[in-house]
Amino acid sequence: MSMRPLTLGVAGLGTVGAGVLKLLADNADVVAARAGRPVAVVAVSARDRARDRGVNTAGLRWYDDPVALAGDAGVDVVVECIGGSEGPAKALVEAALRAGKPVVTANKALLAVHGAAMAELAGSTPLAFEAAVAGGIPAIKALREGLAANNLSRVAGILNGTCNYILTTMREQGREFADVLAEAQKLGYAEADPSFDIDGVDAAHKLAILAALAFGRPVDFTSVHVEGIREVSALDFQMAEDLGYRIKLLGIAQRTEAGISTRVHPCMVPQAAPIARVDGVFNAVVAEGDFVGRVVLQGRGAGAGPTASAVVADVIDIARGRFTPVWGSAAGALAAVPSVPMSAHTGCYYLRLMVVDRPGVIADVTGVLRDNSISLESMLQRGRAPGEAVPVVLTTHECQEAAMRAAITRIEDLAAVMEKPVLIRIEPA
Amino acid sequence: MSMRPLTLGVAGLGTVGAGVLKLLADNADVVAARAGRPVAVVAVSARDRARDRGVNTAGLRWYDDPVALAGDAGVDVVVECIGGSEGPAKALVEAALRAGKPVVTANKALLAVHGAAMAELAGSTPLAFEAAVAGGIPAIKALREGLAANNLSRVAGILNGTCNYILTTMREQGREFADVLAEAQKLGYAEADPSFDIDGVDAAHKLAILAALAFGRPVDFTSVHVEGIREVSALDFQMAEDLGYRIKLLGIAQRTEAGISTRVHPCMVPQAAPIARVDGVFNAVVAEGDFVGRVVLQGRGAGAGPTASAVVADVIDIARGRFTPVWGSAAGALAAVPSVPMSAHTGCYYLRLMVVDRPGVIADVTGVLRDNSISLESMLQRGRAPGEAVPVVLTTHECQEAAMRAAITRIEDLAAVMEKPVLIRIEPA
Numbered sequence: 001m002s003m004r005p006l007t008l009g010v011a012g013l014g015t016v017g018a019g020v021l022k023l024l025a026d027n028a029d030v031v032a033a034r035a036g037r038p039v040a041v042v043a044v045s046a047r048d049r050a051r052d053r054g055v056n057t058a059g060l061r062w063y064d065d066p067v068a069l070a071g072d073a074g075v076d077v078v079v080e081c082i083g084g085s086e087g088p089a090k091a092l093v094e095a096a097l098r099a100g101k102p103v104v105t106a107n108k109a110l111l112a113v114h115g116a117a118m119a120e121l122a123g124s125t126p127l128a129f130e131a132a133v134a135g136g137i138p139a140i141k142a143l144r145e146g147l148a149a150n151n152l153s154r155v156a157g158i159l160n161g162t163c164n165y166i167l168t169t170m171r172e173q174g175r176e177f178a179d180v181l182a183e184a185q186k187l188g189y190a191e192a193d194p195s196f197d198i199d200g201v202d203a204a205h206k207l208a209i210l211a212a213l214a215f216g217r218p219v220d221f222t223s224v225h226v227e228g229i230r231e232v233s234a235l236d237f238q239m240a241e242d243l244g245y246r247i248k249l250l251g252i253a254q255r256t257e258a259g260i261s262t263r264v265h266p267c268m269v270p271q272a273a274p275i276a277r278v279d280g281v282f283n284a285v286v287a288e289g290d291f292v293g294r295v296v297l298q299g300r301g302a303g304a305g306p307t308a309s310a311v312v313a314d315v316i317d318i319a320r321g322r323f324t325p326v327w328g329s330a331a332g333a334l335a336a337v338p339s340v341p342m343s344a345h346t347g348c349y350y351l352r353l354m355v356v357d358r359p360g361v362i363a364d365v366t367g368v369l370r371d372n373s374i375s376l377e378s379m380l381q382r383g384r385a386p387g388e389a390v391p392v393v394l395t396t397h398e399c400q401e402a403a404m405r406a407a408i409t410r411i412e413d414l415a416a417v418m419e420k421p422v423l424i425r426i427e428p429a
Numbered sequence: 430m431s432m433r434p435l436t437l438g439v440a441g442l443g444t445v446g447a448g449v450l451k452l453l454a455d456n457a458d459v460v461a462a463r464a465g466r467p468v469a470v471v472a473v474s475a476r477d478r479a480r481d482r483g484v485n486t487a488g489l490r491w492y493d494d495p496v497a498l499a500g501d502a503g504v505d506v507v508v509e510c511i512g513g514s515e516g517p518a519k520a521l522v523e524a525a526l527r528a529g530k531p532v533v534t535a536n537k538a539l540l541a542v543h544g545a546a547m548a549e550l551a552g553s554t555p556l557a558f559e560a561a562v563a564g565g566i567p568a569i570k571a572l573r574e575g576l577a578a579n580n581l582s583r584v585a586g587i588l589n590g591t592c593n594y595i596l597t598t599m600r601e602q603g604r605e606f607a608d609v610l611a612e613a614q615k616l617g618y619a620e621a622d623p624s625f626d627i628d629g630v631d632a633a634h635k636l637a638i639l640a641a642l643a644f645g646r647p648v649d650f651t652s653v654h655v656e657g658i659r660e661v662s663a664l665d666f667q668m669a670e671d672l673g674y675r676i677k678l679l680g681i682a683q684r685t686e687a688g689i690s691t692r693v694h695p696c697m698v699p700q701a702a703p704i705a706r707v708d709g710v711f712n713a714v715v716a717e718g719d720f721v722g723r724v725v726l727q728g729r730g731a732g733a734g735p736t737a738s739a740v741v742a743d744v745i746d747i748a749r750g751r752f753t754p755v756w757g758s759a760a761g762a763l764a765a766v767p768s769v770p771m772s773a774h775t776g777c778y779y780l781r782l783m784v785v786d787r788p789g790v791i792a793d794v795t796g797v798l799r800d801n802s803i804s805l806e807s808m809l810q811r812g813r814a815p816g817e818a819v820p821v822v823l824t825t826h827e828c829q830e831a832a833m834r835a836a837i838t839r840i841e842d843l844a845a846v847m848e849k850p851v852l853i854r855i856e857p858a
Contacts, residue, residue, distance in 0.1 A: 019720075023578055023720050026719075027578060027579065027580060027719070027720070030577075030578070030579070030580055030645065031577075031578055032762075033645055033757075033758035033759075033762035033763075034573075034577040034578070034645075034757055034758055035577075036754075036758075036759060130575070136576075136718075136720070136721035136722060136724060137724055138567075138570070138571050138574070138575025138576065138724075141567070141570060141571070141574060141575045142567050142570070142571070142575070144463075145567070145570060145742060145745070145746065145751070146559070146567025146570045146571070146739075146742055147565075147567065147738065147742065148459075148460075148463040148464075148741075148742050148745045149452055149456060149459070149460055149463070149737070149738050149741035149742050149744075149745065150456065150459070150738055151456060151459055216459065216462055216463075274703075274706065274727065277703065277706060289565075289738060290455070290456070290734075291448075291452050291455075291456070291565070291734040291735065291737055291738040292565035292728065292729065292734065292735050292738035292739075293565060293728065293729045293734065293735055294728060294729075295565060295566055295567075295726070295727070295728035296725075296726070296727045296728065297724070297725070297726050298703065298724070298725045299721065299722065299723060299724035299725065300721065300722045300723075305719075305720040305721065305722065306720065306721050306722060308578070308720055309576065309578050309579055309718060309720040309721035310575075310721075311578075312577075312578035313574060313575055313576065313577050313578050315578075316574070316577045316578065317574065320751075320752065320753065321750070321752070322574070322751040322752065322753070323749065323750070323751065324749065324751070325465075328462075328463055329462035329463055329465075330462075330465060333461075333462035334462075
């Protein structure tokens, strides 16, 4: 192989950036064979030159300012591993694309928030982001190329490994959320400030990207309905088990007659569903197409190795000249499908109340549901403690989110209802 | 979109070819958006012009001889849906590639048997075959592009829907092989001559293709060890359940120190393994890479819709100019890794014997195993019937296939062993 190497400038040498350098060093041969030419990192940018990252940066050009990487005439492709929707990551990607330089990024926030503008800026310059969603799983490639012949009706996924780890541990060990979160932080599975993960924002970024690809429309992060996992309790896991469900934080994008609905929230999923069995830090993406049927992809959603695998796959595509428009179709061919608000959602619900155990309480609660045209599927009171608070779980047949919201507002006001009701949506397999 | 359409000639209008025509008619808009230009079938070839295939062939140029399609100057891309490793399918693909015309094929036999010669003939002309393995699952794309940055250590899969349907039904309904096969034939899930599927040949074709892609080496069908599912009985499913396993026909390609082993045979897999839960006509592919870890893909492995989805995805790649060498790397960059014979395999075994229930029989059997250095993990006799045949099941610790074969030959010769022993290899999750 005598071709000139494809040269990379890597900005950000945290977990992802260092992982990319390590992969390119360890797997140089296989990467060169698949890329059709050698791939060489020639320049890097990071804040601290002195820090030991376990990778060799000797001989590489060093830039304190990441944006300067884009101007390095010896850099063919810019690899952005800084992260964040604003600041230096955005400035670097913009500078590179303006210079007509291909960009590979792992930055879901940037794509979710500024993806439409970035696609416009990119035009026919590659802007690749396989690592932005579901880590090492080639989910972007599957949606944008592998299933490209289909009209997709639904894409759903376990898109945040931190949440899935916490929920899996809560279920397996019968422990409460706060307790498991604290342990996950100690183990490095959750950040010191975990809200980005556990409040569902990270999953929502990824879902916004998947939805745009699946439905061939401009990315629309602001329309994603987002709920996190803080309110799920050990008791809900016991109830889920009894009812034949597992609790997962899912991101779901669905085509309905009215438009596209996108939502991230805890779900009860049937124990037999493939996604119910995806545990720990694993991610999964389920896509449903009119010709292909259901396709399920699972694998590691984060970490240095899986993310580097996805980043370098994008680099290989660029080396081979394999080009796909950012959102799968040219901007002009994107569909102007409206987003549907969460209030228009219809589905089945799990509702857990803590109520005073006394006659008439259930009649009051079920009366409110009836007044809102919500039909009950099951009701279960756990334990007896006259005059004290006991859990009551109700599951409903399909109803409107707006009706359920109205009902909950009234149920919360009932004197016998002691805590904020817990609502978990039941999703079909 | 004012570009000239990409024109297709489709040879073979059976399930797959008719499915391709239907998809291109139904999903013309989404295909054009993803392809960047319209895609139009302009010519077809099939034996019987009069047959109603449920698709509109009016206005298409009709060729009785499929090879003539390749010579049609108005055909940009040849889509081969005839099937078979020899005859018209091979002649057509060769003619098209010689004419420098891109080919999309669903033909696993052709790729498995003649893949090396076809790749040489293709050179820089696209020869795409996503539909050849695992139907609608974008497995080829995942291995060849999505996971391209990895050294893979193992690829395994449920690659034949007919076998998986039969095995699933046997387990769920406690029925015997012959009975379920007959029903599957009636339902159209199995061919009148089912040997291609149930003897593992179809899975072996697909495995040979996956192994070549995974390990970046020339395809080598003749080295695949092949066993089918005829000898698995309802009793084995009961025993598997008790032992915590499911029985699946797997194709497994593995990198060992000595080279690449490729094998298709029934396996006991732990019930908790993702692949154990892939039931019915579904397929699955599991890949393990040094950076990405384990990735699992599942979906429909056959049928008009999923196969057409894969064929048209390849057409879209060609329309976009996305090119990948047939085996993922240029011929010169393929590794010359030797194939390892089955006799060198090491693993754990499930061995079921029908033996006369009398003192000393187990001692004889276990003595033979000891003489071949095979260490037992468990032994279980089902039921008691002095003087009559009863099933005895043994599971072993890891041992050499050659030793196990030698032991079985001696065990078969024991007077108390009434039937041919059933051997099922135990695979780790």
